[in-house]
Structure formats: structure tokens, C-alpha cells
Amino acid sequence: NAGVTQTPKFRILKIGQSMTLQCAQDMNHNYMYWYRQDPGMGLKLIYYSVGAGITDKGEVPNGYNVSRSTTEDFPLRLELAAPSQTSVYFCASSHLKGGTGELFFGEGSRLTVL
Amino acid sequence: DQQVKQNSPSLSVQEGRISILNCDYTNSMFDYFLWYKKYPAEGPTFLISISSIKDKNEDGRFTVFLNKSAKHLSLHIVPSQPGDSAVYFCAASRHNYGQNFVFGPGTRLSVLP
Numbered sequence: 651n652a653g654v655t656q657t658p659k660f661r662i663l664k665i666g667q668s669m670t671l672q673c674a675q676d677m678n679h680n681y682m683y684w685y686r687q688d689p690g691m692g693l694k695l696i697y698y699s700v701g702a703g704i705t706d707k708g709e710v711p712n713g714y715n716v717s718r719s720t721t722e723d724f725p726l727r728l729e730l731a732a733p734s735q736t737s738v739y740f741c742a743s744s745h746l747k748g749g750t751g752e753l754f755f756g757e758g759s760r761l762t763v764l
Numbered sequence: 765d766q767q768v769k770q771n772s773p774s775l776s777v778q779e780g781r782i783s784i785l786n787c788d789y790t791n792s793m794f795d796y797f798l799w800y801k802k803y804p805a806e807g808p809t810f811l812i813s814i815s816s817i818k819d820k821n822e823d824g825r826f827t828v829f830l831n832k833s834a835k836h837l838s839l840h841i842v843p844s845q846p847g848d849s850a851v852y853f854c855a856a857s858r859h860n861y862g863q864n865f866v867f868g869p870g871t872r873l874s875v876l877p
Contacts, residue, residue: 654807685867692768692853692867693808708864740807752798753865755807 652676656741656756663731663763671726671759673741681744682724683708683753684716686737693740699724731763767791768856770868777875783841785871787854790835794856798865799828799839802851811852812839815859844875 657672675682680701685693695708699718713735715727724743728735738760742753769788777783787797795816800808814821814828814837821828827840841848854868 690773690869692766692855692869693865694867695864698864742807752810752813753800753808755800755809757805757807 654741654743654754654756656739656759658759659757660760661762663728663761665731665733665763667731668727668729669731669761671728671739671741671761673724673726673756674722675724675741675743675754676722677743677745677754678721679743679745679754680721682718683742683744684714684724684726685740685742686710687740687758688737696726696739728761731761733763735761736763737761766869767794768854768866768868770852770854770871772871773869774872774874777844777873779846779875779877780843783839783844783848783873783875785839785841785852785854785873787837787839787868788835789837789856789866791856791858791866792835793858794866795859796857797828797830797837798855798857799826800853800855800867801848802853802870808853841873844873846875846877849873849875 654675683698684696687693694710697716699705738758741756798813799811802808830837851870853870855865857865
């Protein structure tokens with residue numbers, strides 16, 4: 651049972667480079683999310699999607715873009731990487747809408763921008 | 765401005781004793797609360813939740829208590845086991861309002877054998 655799969659698990663970027671973090675879920679969940687976790691902080695929502703073709707900004711969207719062409723996939727694009735984007739990124743999915751129910755998380759992607 | 769606070773960064777408890785993890789929130793509109801457990805190099809996993817219409821929810825060794833007037837919730841683990849050693853996150857949301865779960869910074873629990 652794969653659940654939520656994130657790739658890559660680790661990546662080092664130079665300032666100004668771009669990359670895409672991949673996220674896929676096999677639970678047929680409509681709701682998908684990208685969070686980032688900085689040391690000593692809670693997870694902060696970057697972007698979310700309520701279904702294929704529909705995305706919306708979360709709390710900290712600047713410097714990121716997302717797309718949702720299928721129910722299964724929700725990639726996160728970093729454009730012009732900056733040291734402030736050094737963080738651990740978690741993708742999650744959810745069956746229920748409206749801030750209820752549980753989130754299923756991937757294992758995380760640790761990104762370092764030097 | 766942290767809307768969800770976990771003021772104890774870490775907690776150590778002896779195996780078999782009770783672990784109590786605390787969480788405070790500032791937004792009175794929050795009406796749904798969850799606890800997640802996270803092991804190193806893994807994603808958070810859902811542990812237990814509580815709606816604001818309740819003041820207690822139990823699931824095996826885990827019980828969550830909600831005090832709405834104090835904007836405080838706590839997670840009790842009885843008895844604590846070494847496998848419970850992890851970081852615990854409290855999260856809050858507004859029912860049927862957007863998709864944003866607000867997470868606290870986490871408390872690292874160490875259960876000593």
C-alpha cells in the first residue's frame with residue numbers, strides 16, 4: 651500500500667536553480683496539499699488542491715507553483731531557489747473536505763539551497 | 765503569530781507512566797483538532813482527533829481532552845511505551861472553512877525504558 655509517495659527524498663540546489671518535487675497518491679483522494687516544515691516550527695501550508703485542475707494558495711505560496719492535471723499527482727515547482735526555501739517539504743492528501751478528517755503524509759523531501 | 769502553540773519542545777517520561785502533551789490555541793473559530801505523531805525521516809501520521817462538540821476522545825492508550833474555554837487541549841498516553849518516542853504535533857482547523865490545518869511546532873517525547 652504505497653499511500654503518498656514523494657520524490658526526491660533529498661536534494662541540494664544552488665541559488666537561482668529550479669526544480670520540481672513530485673508527489674503521487676494512490677488512495678483516490680480529491681484533496682492534496684504541500685506543507686513545509688522549518689526547524690522548531692509547525693508545518694505551514696504552501697498550496698493545496700481540491701481536485702484535478704483546481705489549486706489554491708496556502709499560507710506561504712511565494713516562490714512556488716503547483717499544478718494538478720490528474721487526481722493522483724500534485725507536483726510542486728520551485729522557481730529561482732533561494733536559501734529561505736531550505737526546508738523539509740511534505741505532500742499530503744485527504745479524503746474529506748473542509749478541514750476535517752485526517753491528512754495522509756508522504757515521507758518528506760529535504761531540500762537545501764546553497 | 766502562532767495560532768497553535770506547544771510550549772514544551774521536549775518531554776521525557778518513564779516507560780509505563782503517563783505522558784501528557786499540551787497544546788494551546790488562540791483562534792476561537794477553530795473547531796476541529798488533531799494530533800499527529802512523527803518518527804525521524806518519516807511523514808507525520810494521524811493519531812487521534814476531537815471535534816469541539818466533545819471534550820474527550822479516547823482511542824486505546826491515547827486520550828485527547830479539549831477545554832474550549834481555556835483554548836487548551838492535551839494528549840494523554842497511558843501507559844507510555846518506548847515506541848511512543850516521537851515528535852507529536854497538534855493541529856487545528858475550522859470545520860468546513862478552507863483547507864488549512866494549522867500546526868503547532870511539535871513536542872519531542874522520549875519514553876525511557
